[in-house]
Amino acid sequence: MNGINLRIKQLMEVFADGNRSTFAKMLEIGESNVRSYLNGTEPKANVIEKICVSLAINPEWIVLGSGPMQKLNNIVAEGKSDYQKFPKVITVDSSNQDNxxxxxxxxxxxxxxxxxxxxxxxxxxxxxxxxxxxxxxxxxxxxxxxxxxxxxxxxxxxxxxxxxxxxxxxxxxxxxxxxxxxxxxxxxxxxxxxxxxxxxxxxxxxxxxxxxxxxxxxxxxxxxxxxxxxNFDLPDPADIYDRMNDLEAEVQQMKRLLPK
Structure with missing residues (x-):
């Protein structure tokens, strides 16, 4: 799988929670096409254009892996900023599963x-x-x-x-x-x-x-x-239980000693 295919996989994870069918519908292409890209087939220019237009993706990022994933500006409206960013780097194992x-x-x-x-x-x-x-x-x-x-x-x-x-x-x-x-x-x-x-x-x-x-x-x-x-340091609750038992015994002893 080359760089473009890895970045398409990353887009599918980000925009479609890893669902091939959902991702294909977003791009208006066949699910079989998405499957082929994930298996290493390089997408044609018209597909890259669809990705860039549909998802507002930076063409330099999808083709070359340079620059931000999206050409985003901080949108300021009514004094409020919109921050939305994406990880630039992911890694996969030999089965194309995310590490x-x-x-x-x-x-x-x-x-x-x-x-x-x-x-x-x-x-x-x-x-x-x-x-x-x-x-x-x-x-x-x-x-x-x-x-x-x-x-x-x-x-x-x-x-x-x-x-x-x-x-x-x-x-x-x-x-x-x-x-x-x-x-x-x-x-x-x-x-x-x-x-x-x-x-x-x-x-x-x-x-x-x-x-x-x-x-x-x-x-x-x-x-x-x-x-x-x-957590590899598994705590032993015995000490806590012992203290609770001692406290319960002390309360019971105080009850017996108090005048009725």
């Missing part, structure tokens, strides 16, 4: 500058996860205790790419926000006020030690909604 690329915490700074660099992304380790289909996914390593106890230090999360930040970022959900403004970690619980105040509030679950950060949407590079949490 889940892992961004270790040690490469966090590098990812901020290389998130749209094919060479950088292709060097990152990649995996497949059961149940994560029909989307573009990325894995991030958690470092620190800003999201403790929900997400412990050194655990991993898998996020699905969010293309429409205004409508798709839901309040009190956890997201990986790729922005230079977030210094203590990618992953935060968000409150979406982009449309109303041009602001994204990023909150830590450990709020006593980590204050809320207000993010200017214009600084955001990518947004990934967390769908899966992997």
């Amino acid at each position: 889940i690329v892992l961004v270790p915490q040690t490469l966090k700074a590098g990812y901020l500058s290389g998130y749209n660099n094919p060479q950088f992304i292709q060097k990152l380790p990649s995996y497949r996860m059961p149940g994560l289909n029909n989307g573009i996914f990325r894995m991030f390593e958690i470092e620190g205790n800003s999201m403790f106890p929900t997400l412990p230090n050194k655990s991993f999360v898998v996020g699905q790419f969010v293309d429409d930040w205004i409508k798709s970022i839901k309040d009190n959900q956890i997201y990986a926000i790729i922005s230079n403004e977030i210094e203590d970690g990618f992953v935060k619980r968000c409150t979406n006020r982009i449309e109303k105040y041009d602001n994204l509030m990023c909150k830590s679950d450990n709020r006593r030690s980590y204050p809320t950060q207000n993010i200017n949407p214009s600084t955001i590079k990518e947004v990934w909604e967390i769908k899966l949490h992997l």
Whole structure:
């Protein structure tokens, strides 16, 4: 599969949730044509033109892989900005299935500058996860205790790419926000006020030690909604149960000692 075919696959994931039939209808072409493109057949010029017109795709991106996927401007109307962006780089395995690329915490700074660099992304380790289909996914390593106890230090999360930040970022959900403004970690619980105040509030679950950060949407590079949490340090609840049992016994003893 060459570059154009990979980018068509990426468009299908973004605009049609990976559904060939839906994607074919959007472009007004046969589903068999879409299948052939995914199998490596290079599309003709008229099909590329349909893709560019129907989806407002940048011709340089679809043909050469250069520049943004879409020639988007921040649309300002009534004082509100419309932010809608797309991942530039995805990787696939030998079966043309999307890989889940892992961004270790040690490469966090590098990812901020290389998130749209094919060479950088292709060097990152990649995996497949059961149940994560029909989307573009990325894995991030958690470092620190800003999201403790929900997400412990050194655990991993898998996020699905969010293309429409205004409508798709839901309040009190956890997201990986790729922005230079977030210094203590990618992953935060968000409150979406982009449309109303041009602001994204990023909150830590450990709020006593980590204050809320207000993010200017214009600084955001990518947004990934967390769908899966992997934790290799399985806690032993025995200590908690023992303390609860001791507390219950103490309460019962106090009841017996109190005068009736």
